[in-house]
Amino acid sequence: MASLIWFRRDLRVSDNRALYQAAKNGEPVVAVAFATSQQWLIHDDSPGKLSFWLANLQVLAERLAALGISLHLEIVADFADIPEAICRFAREHGCNALYFNREYEVNEQKRDEAVSRAFAAQKIKTFAYADRLLLEPGRMLTGSGGFYTIFTPFKNSWLGVAQLSDLTPLPAPAPLASPLKQVVLPSARLIKELKLPGWREDLWPAGETAAQARLAHFAANGLDKYNEMRDLPAVDGTSCLSPWLACGAISPRQCLAVIMRARKNFPTEGSGEAVWLNELIWRDFYYHVVSGFPRVSRSQPFRKKTTALQWRHDEESFLAWQNGLTGYPIVDAAMRQLKQMGWMHNRLRMITAMFLSKHLLIDWRLGEKYFMQNLLDGDLAANNGGWQWSASTGTDAVPYFRIFNPFSQSKRFDNDGKFIKKFCPELAEVSTAALHNPAKLAAEIQKKKISYPAPIVDHKMARERALAAFKNL
Ligand SMILES: Cc1cc2nc3c(=O)[nH]c(=O)nc-3n(C[C@H](O)[C@H](O)[C@H](O)COP(=O)(O)OP(=O)(O)OC[C@H]3O[C@@H](n4cnc5c(N)ncnc54)[C@H](O)[C@@H]3O)c2cc1C
Numbered sequence: 001m002a003s004l005i006w007f008r009r010d011l012r013v014s015d016n017r018a019l020y021q022a023a024k025n026g027e028p029v030v031a032v033a034f035a036t037s038q039q040w041l042i043h044d045d046s047p048g049k050l051s052f053w054l055a056n057l058q059v060l061a062e063r064l065a066a067l068g069i070s071l072h073l074e075i076v077a078d079f080a081d082i083p084e085a086i087c088r089f090a091r092e093h094g095c096n097a098l099y100f101n102r103e104y105e106v107n108e109q110k111r112d113e114a115v116s117r118a119f120a121a122q123k124i125k126t127f128a129y130a131d132r133l134l135l136e137p138g139r140m141l142t143g144s145g146g147f148y149t150i151f152t153p154f155k156n157s158w159l160g161v162a163q164l165s166d167l168t169p170l171p172a173p174a175p176l177a178s179p180l181k182q183v184v185l186p187s188a189r190l191i192k193e194l195k196l197p198g199w200r201e202d203l204w205p206a207g208e209t210a211a212q213a214r215l216a217h218f219a220a221n222g223l224d225k226y227n228e229m230r231d232l233p234a235v236d237g238t239s240c241l242s243p244w245l246a247c248g249a250i251s252p253r254q255c256l257a258v259i260m261r262a263r264k265n266f267p268t269e270g271s272g273e274a275v276w277l278n279e280l281i282w283r284d285f286y287y288h289v290v291s292g293f294p295r296v297s298r299s300q301p302f303r304k305k306t307t308a309l310q311w312r313h314d315e316e317s318f319l320a321w322q323n324g325l326t327g328y329p330i331v332d333a334a335m336r337q338l339k340q341m342g343w344m345h346n347r348l349r350m351i352t353a354m355f356l357s358k359h360l361l362i363d364w365r366l367g368e369k370y371f372m373q374n375l376l377d378g379d380l381a382a383n384n385g386g387w388q389w390s391a392s393t394g395t396d397a398v399p400y401f402r403i404f405n406p407f408s409q410s411k412r413f414d415n416d417g418k419f420i421k422k423f424c425p426e427l428a429e430v431s432t433a434a435l436h437n438p439a440k441l442a443a444e445i446q447k448k449k450i451s452y453p454a455p456i457v458d459h460k461m462a463r464e465r466a467l468a469a470f471k472n473l
Contacts, residue, residue, distance in 0.1 A: 001027070001028075001094055001095065001096040002027065002028040002029060002030045002093060002094055002095050002096070003022040003023075003027060003028070003029045003030075003095060003096070003097045003098075003099060004022075004029075004030055004031075004032060004086075004089070004090050004093065004095035004097065004098045004099065005018055005019050005022045005023075005029055005030070005031045005032075005069075005098075005099045005100070006018075006031075006032055006033070006086065006098060006099070006100040006115075007031060007032070007033040007057070007060065007071070007100075008033070008100065008101070008103060008108075008248075009053075009103065009132065009246065009247055009248045010101045010131055010132065010248035010251075011053070011056040011057055011059075011060045011208075011247050011248045011249050012060065012063075012208040012211075012248060012249050012250065012251065013060070013063045013064060013067065013172040013173065013208070014169065014170070014171060014172040014208060014251075014254070015169035015170045015171075015251045015253055015254055016101070016131065016170070016172075016248075016251070017101060017129040017130070017131040017170065018099040018100050018101045018127070018128075018129045018131060019099070019173060020170045020171075020173055021099055021127060021129065022097070022099040022127075022173075023067070023069070023173035023174070023176055024173065026174075026176060027176075028068075028176060028177070029069045029176055030069065030070060030072070030093045030095060031064055031069050031070065031071040031072065032071070032072050032073075032074060032086065032089055033057055033071065033072075033073050033074070034073075034074050034075075034076055034082055034085065034086075035054075035073055035074070035075045035076070036076055036077065036078050036079060036081075036082070037075075037077065038077040038078040039077070039078040039079050039107075042078070042107075043107075043372070043380070044369050044372035044373045044378070045372065045378060046342065046372065046373050046374050046375055046376065046378055047197050048197065048199040048200075048342040048374075048375075048376045049199070049243075049246070049247075049342070049375065049376050049377070049378050051197070051199045052199045052204060052206065052243055052247060052376055053247045055199075055201075055206035055207075056206045056207060056244075056247050056249050057071070057073065058183075058206070059206050059207030059208070059209075059249075060207075060208075061183045062183050063172075063207075063208070065179060065180040065182075065183045066175070066179045066180075067172070067173060067174075067175045067176055067177075067179075068175050068176040068177025068178060068179060068180060069176060069180075070180055071183075072089070074086075074089060079107055079108075079110070079111040080111075080114075082111055082114075082115060083111075083114045083115045083117075083118040084118070086098070086115055086118075087118050087119065087122060090119070090122075090124060091122075095124065096124060096125070097124060097125045097126070097127065098115070098119050098124060098125070098126040098127070099126075099127045099128075099129070100112070100126075100127075100128055100129070101128070101129050101130075101131035101132060101248075102128045102129065102130055102131070102132065102136070103132065104132070104133075104136075104137055104287050104290060104291045104381070105290055105297055105380050105381070106290075106294050106297045106298070107297075112128065116128075131251065132248070132252075132287075133252060133283070133284045133287050134158075134162065134167060134252045134253065134256060134280060134281070134283075134284050135158060135161055135162060135165065135284055137287055137288040137290075137291035137292060138288075138291070139161050140154055140157040140158050140161055140288065141157075146292075147288060147289070147291075147292025147293065148285075148288065149289075149302075149395045149396065150395070150396045151281075151282065151285055151395075151396045154281075154285050154288065155278070155281050155285075158281050158284065158285075159266055159268070162266060163266065167253050167256055168253070168257070169251060169253045169254045169257050199243075199342055199376055200340075200341055200342060203240075203341060203343075204240075204243045204244070204343075204376060206249070207249060208244075208249045208250060210244075210249075211241065211244035211249040211250035212250065212254070214239065214240060214241055214244070215239065215241060215250060215254065215255065215258060218238075218239040218240075218241070218258075219258040219261075219262070221236075222236065222237060222238070222239065222272075223258065223259070223262060223272050223273060223276060224262070224271070224272040224273065225237070225272050226238070226272035226273075226275050226276045227270055227271060227272045227274070227275040228272075230275065230276075230346070230347075231346075231347045231413050232347075232413055232414070233334070233337075233345040233347060233348055233413065233414060233419040234414055234416075234418040234419035234422070238345065238346065239255075239276070240343070241255065242343070242376075242377035242379075243342075243343065243376040243377045245283075245377070246376070246377040246378065246379050252280055252283065252284075255280060256277070256280065259273045259276060259277050282382075282385075283381075283382060285385070286381040286382050286384070286385030286386075287381045289302070289381070289385060289394075289395050290380060290381040290384065290385075293395075296384050296388065296394075297380060297384070299365050301388060301391075301393035301394070302388055302393060302394045302395050302397075303392075303393050303394065303397070305473050306391075306392070306393040306470075306473065308473055309393075309469060309470070309473060310469055310472075311361060311362060311363035312360065312361045312362055314360060314362060317360045317362065317456050317457070318356075318360070318362055318366060320453070320456050321335060321352070321355065321356050321360065321362075321367075322335065322370060323335070323339075324336040324339070324423070324424070325453050325456075326355070326453070326455065326456050326457075327452070327453040327454050327455035327456055328355065328406040328407070328455055329406075329410060329417075329420045329424055329427060329435050329441070330348070330351060330406050330407075330409055330410035330413075330414060330419075330420060331351060331352055331355050331406050332420075332423070332424055333348075333414075333419055333420045333422070333423035333424050334348035334349075334351060334352045334423075335352055336423040336424065337423050338352075338371070338374050338375070339374065340423070341376075342374060342375060342376035343375065343376055343377060344375070347409075347413055349371075349386055349390075350386070350389075350390055350404070351404055351406055351409050352367075353367055353371075353386060353387055353389075353390035353391065354390045354391075354398075354403065354404050355404075355406060357387075357390055357391035357392075358390075358391070358403045358404075358462070358463070358466040359403075359406075359457050359459070359462040359463075359466070360456075360457060360462070361462070361465060361466055361469060364387045364388065364390070364391035364393060365387075367387060368383055368384060368387040371383055371387070392470065400466070400467070400470040401467060401470075403463050403466060403467075405459055405463075406459070407436050407437060407438060407459070408436070410435060410436050411436035414435075415432070415436075416432055417430075417432045417435040417436075420435055424452070426450055426451060426452050427450065427452060429448055429450065430444050430445070430448070430450065431444060438455060438459070442454060
């Protein structure tokens with residue numbers, strides 16, 4: 001008999017709690033993963049993210065083969081097909097136990113419950129582990145037993161629970177058998193068949209070794225300065241680990257370990273390590289929101305009152321936003337970064353999301369969907385959380401009257417225009433001052449005959465329109 005390990009978004013052998021437990025007795029282990037093309041469409045998973053997932057799966061297959069574990073990729077349409085398919089797989093491979101790491105979104109939970117029921121009916125045990133987050137939803141609850149809706153008390157509670165939890169990364173399991181000679185995963189063929197455009201392999205090479213190398217680079221060069229650099233899109237000031245975290249090629253505990261190595265304890269003051277830890281806690285927080293308030297996974301705002309907001313229908317402006325042609329240089333550079341890299345800097349995600357939902361008063365759900373369809377790190381919890389924060393519809397969101405002025409934002413965070421000019425090369429000859437001043441920009445564009453659009457909306461008018469819409473609620 002063998003144990004079955006089911007991989008989903010935990011594509012690594014090191015610090016993988018389900019794999020570690022499945023392999024710890026030295027009994028045979030078989031691994032399975034499911035490609036679910038219909039589900040991917042329903043979830044708006046981007047082609048780049050899927051290519052990256054498949055490529056990471058291929059690397060994982062090689063790592064597992066070295067441990068004597070074969071990984072099989074089964075192809076089904078959607079989550080509903082998985083219970084039957086995985087039961088059949090378990091029967092065919094003589095498995096008497098199923099191991100997996102828990103996931104928290106509505107559809108994923110339903111899928112896992114159905115699989116657990118199907119296995120229980122066959123008298124096969126299932127073991128599920130808390131692995132994806134530092135601390136699982138439900139571990140931090142308010143005094144009255146509810147889910148937190150504000151980040152700071154959540155974080156304080158989080159720090160208390162974390163002190164009492166073992167968050168040390170686990171090693172990879174010891175080899176169970178001689179290395180397998182053949183690794184048969186058809187990822188390359190699948191990528192071709194599904195016609196998925198490749199991700200930027202030069203920026204995000206697949207596999208946990210590459211992810212660890214990026215973490216080591218960040219720990220050595222960025223972590224202690226993260227508090228000063230993280231808002232500057234032109235510099236390498238953040239970890240850029242999100243695509244690997246999204247597919248699980250690296251674990252959050254492995255990220256936390258570099259903080260603990262540097263600070264020996266949970267840092268709470270404003271150091272680079274403390275601010276980076278804060279971001280990892282935000283990651284947990286948004287999962288906790290998705291889990292505690294499932295309506296946010298169903299395209300509903302967290303703040304029910306904002307359901308009544310009168311969003312504008314403006315296809316032309318929405319397209320200009322998508323294509324980086326709004327006439328606001330920082331917004332355009334950011335949207336082009338997303339198209340070119342499948343990734344966008346956090347400060348810019350806030351600026352562009354707020355521009356769509358406030359300046360253009362276009363429904364944040366359209367922007368959320370577009371981000372998912374283009375991001376390599378697309379993640380329902382963080383994406384929904386970020387969009388609802390920016391649109392002032394979410395938990396602990398920005399107040400509706402705090403509307404970023406994109407020109408002030410670029411002056412503050414891209415003062416020399418290096419980032420803007422990289423992604424909007426047509427603005428290379430524009431003076432730095434003009435990049436942050438609409439009147440000067442218009443004058444220089446005209447004088448230098450540069451092909452760049454005039455702002456599609458006036459900042460002052462747009463601000464007042466958004467304020468009025470929110471006030472009317
Ligand atoms: C509108 C909007 C949409 C977003 N969509 C996503 C998304 O789909 N996937 C995603 O992973 N992040 C998303 N974020 C959060 C954040 O922008 C990215 O996690 C971050 O830019 C990734 O870059 P990094 O790995 O260099 O992050 P770092 O700054 O190095 O942070 C380390 C890790 O912490 C987590 N993290 C950082 N900031 C946040 C945050 N605000 N919320 C939740 N987790 C965070 C990420 O896992 C990140 O990789 C979104 C933010 C906004 C405002």
